[in-house]
Amino acid sequence: MRVRASLVRWWIAAPLAVIASMSLASCGSSGSGHGTGGEVLHVGTTYPIDSMNPFVAQSDYSYAVYEYVYPQLVQYNSKLQIVPDFARRWSVSPDGRTWTFHTVQNAKWSDGKPLTAADVAWTINEVMKYKNGPAGQWAGLLAHMIGASAPNPTTLIIKYSTAVANVLAQMQSMSVLPKQVWAPFFTGNGAKLKTFPNVPPTTGQPMVSGGPFELVKYKANQYALFKRNPNWWGPKPKIEGFGLQFYSSADAMVQALKNGQVDFIGEYTPPTAVAALRKSGFMVTTTPSISMKTFIINTNPHKTTHKELLNPVVREAIEYATDRQQIIKTAWLGLAQSGSTIIAPADGSWHDANIKPLPFNLAKANQLLNSAGYKMGPNGIRIADGHPMSYNVIFPPDERGTGDRTFQIMQTDLRKIGISITQQNMDDSATFNAISHAKYRTFDMAMWDWVPPVDPDFMLSVLTCAQLGNNSDSGYCNPAYDRMYAKQSTLIDTATRQKLIWQMQQYIYNAKPYIILDYPDIIEAHSTKWTGFAVAPVMGSVNSLSMQTLLNVHKI
């Protein structure tokens, strides 16, 4: 028996010893900046790069990568103001149709080739040729554009058919592509534009870059590694490089931070992890974002079923029965801001702070429904046009977790005013299909979200008739609103545009195709050994708006 017991101990001890020694050996060959003396930031995220090809990619982190490896004419600062980047200054003609940008002198791509205004003009003109085909994903950036030219290496002229209000915001989103790499794909029908993987070549050379970093290694759905671009024309980053590691599960990502396998976790850090991370000594940052959670009520004028939802009084009663404070406290653990309009407060002066959401008031909600003639049925559900006021709420996976708890709160409160709602779970693709089915005539309600760009044009566009079947998730269509949208998109003067955008927000708030529930905070955490993170209201510190974080971040 003694022999057997020792054998058992050996069987247990031996593998653990092997694992421990292998771990030590492995640790010896990893870690931040090992072997080079430089600092390497390890970033964890649950949102993988879906493609490195800018005509295919949709992921936030794909666009964050383009921010760091490709030049943009301008970028945002921490106050969400447009500031110079590859373009050092610019001017616009009095009619708003001609924009002139003056770009950096003596800039180079990472392969040593000159980077000039001609590269920008080439990118714009080539994309325009294919904007109704393989480059369709960029078409919105080139709206009303006639073409671009570069009379000299540091001057770029872009001409538009009409004045366009958000040219600078569009240019912030548009990457300048290296002609020496991309020219072979802008040929024929452009089919190769989308099949080019745009990853570091197998020769071990990094991808050609015009930003502060160059992509040196990429494995789909696993990681992307970046080193400083030696030919970068701007301020030298303090780190030698950084890596993005992709996690399928937020729990695993949080655990990796705790174990020291990553230094920083960005977007999609779960609110439930905040207390534990703080307790473990990590720096947790939360900041209001410009994204929003919406409770959608079908306001399509051609709706054929449950037409009582077209009655503004019903939508007003539903808002009175929405307890935003309880939702923020219970579902978000306090890590969200109360919702009001379709432009979030974090979007600065574009948000109309005068619009206040209706207070939670069940008595008022009941009073509104009573006065509108919706009598209470025998089972506590009101009757409208002979049918009970019971509705399905389409619910995509994006909303799971916090959205589930939000739904439960709303369901309980709405029941108290005689309205029954049922959660109808489906995936993203099926969600849009269910909402837009029969030209938006049949769905009743949905819960979803928006993570819009900084410039309000996109968020405002979502509610236009032109977006029915495209980006519209409410069925809302109103020609008066469309006219306001068209006008704001041509207003070059910021103050005038802001005034109209505030009117549009009020218009939509009154119409209530959305009840904006809340604006979730950006939550991220990092090791206290690092500093220099600049949190933005979109994506957090490592984002597609500016290069501030990865130019400044460094070890303490």
Added chain:
Amino acid sequence: MRGADYVIRRIGFALLTIFIAITINFFLFRVLPGNVVSDLARVPHATPQLRHALTVEFGLDKPKWQQYLIYLRELVRGNMGISFATQQPVSRLLINDLKNTIPMVTIGTLGAIVVGIATGILSAWRRGSASDHVSTNLAIAFYAFPTQFLGLMLLILLGGLLPTSGMENPYAGVFGTQTTIARLQDIGLHLILPALTLLLTLYGEFTLIMRSSMLETLGEDYVLTARAKGLSDRRVVARHVVRNALLPIATLVALSIGWIVGGAILVEYIFSWPGIGQALWQAINQRDYPMLQGGFLVLAVSVVVLNLLADLAYFKLDPRISQ
């Protein structure tokens, strides 16, 4: 000749099954609500032209029967198509995913088979003993644990000792030097937690079936005869019981190995293992039809082929089948 008939019949049946699977794969995903264009066109700056361009590009403007015929034609030519989501060839994506999945799932599954058979034999051999009770209850418990719960517990408990995500430490070779041995060690360490999760999830089934089969066989007359002849307990079990008790396990092993190719979606999800399970999960969410068709084709073929091999092995192992 009877044997040849049996083999030909099984092969014919396998081919028919694969064809039906191909057809179902094609239509099943297309009858799901939603489509890939809705998904890919829901981006900032998208225009109605983009939706139209994507529809034409993916051939979704053609009638379904025409899409089906094109799919069959290309499949015969060995072309699985281009992924809608990534615009890369499906065959290349699947090969990459399989290269990641197969080592991890193979180690986990084979480990489960070995551990399950061994513990099943020991339990049956020492039935009624404390070790039997412990082994059986553990097997039932692990069999009952949801995979994600078990994986998460291992991740939390062993996370400080072992890597918890991905297949390798990506930084080692780029921002420093890494020998081949160090790299292999690194990959080995990354394999442990997902393979262990799979092993623990699967082994209980083998234990319980092996134990049950062993107990049934231990009650057979020929076992009594062997004991009456004076053979040792160990010899009786090894020579006469285990061999016969292994028959039901053969089917389970074949099915399990067939599923190796399908990956283990939950295990891959928890440990961020970039395998085929995750790829198919993403493809379903994105309605990436070529990727789904290719992935499920590989899955169907592997299950059918492994089942065929199990049938043929049965034919060899159990002469009663040929009679």
